[in-house]
Amino acid sequence: MAVIDEAACIGCLRCMNECSVAAILGAAKQIHVVLTDLCHGCGKCVDVCKPNAVSMEPILPTVSTWYWPKPVIQLKEA
Numbered sequence: 001m002a003v004i005d006e007a008a009c010i011g012c013l014r015c016m017n018e019c020s021v022a023a024i025l026g027a028a029k030q031i032h033v034v035l036t037d038l039c040h041g042c043g044k045c046v047d048v049c050k051p052n053a054v055s056m057e058p059i060l061p062t063v064s065t066w067y068w069p070k071p072v073i074q075l076k077e078a
């Protein structure tokens with residue numbers, strides 16, 4: 001998930017314009033913020049941020065997001 005460093009953000013709007021799912025909220029010359037429920041982790045906003053205010057952080061599973069891993073299927077050779 002993308003995370004914005006509020007101290008480094010200059011409010012240039014680049015990340016907001018780059019995000020295809022409108023997961024970044026902000027206004028010109030104002031601190032921007034990532035809407036965690038919408039961000040799908042594509043990382044495009046990181047590339048356009050000149051002051052390097054955006055970074056990608058891992059999302060730790062919670063009770064509501066954890067799921068059983070899918071089983072590994074091994075195909076038999078003929």
Ligand code: SF4
Binds near residue numbers: 010014015051053054
């Ligand atoms: S691109 Fe970087 S500096 Fe510009 S608004 Fe987004 S987080 Fe802030």
Ligand code: SF4
Binds near residue numbers: 001023042045046
């Ligand atoms: S990582 Fe992708 S989806 Fe998430 S805020 Fe950045 S551009 Fe939007």
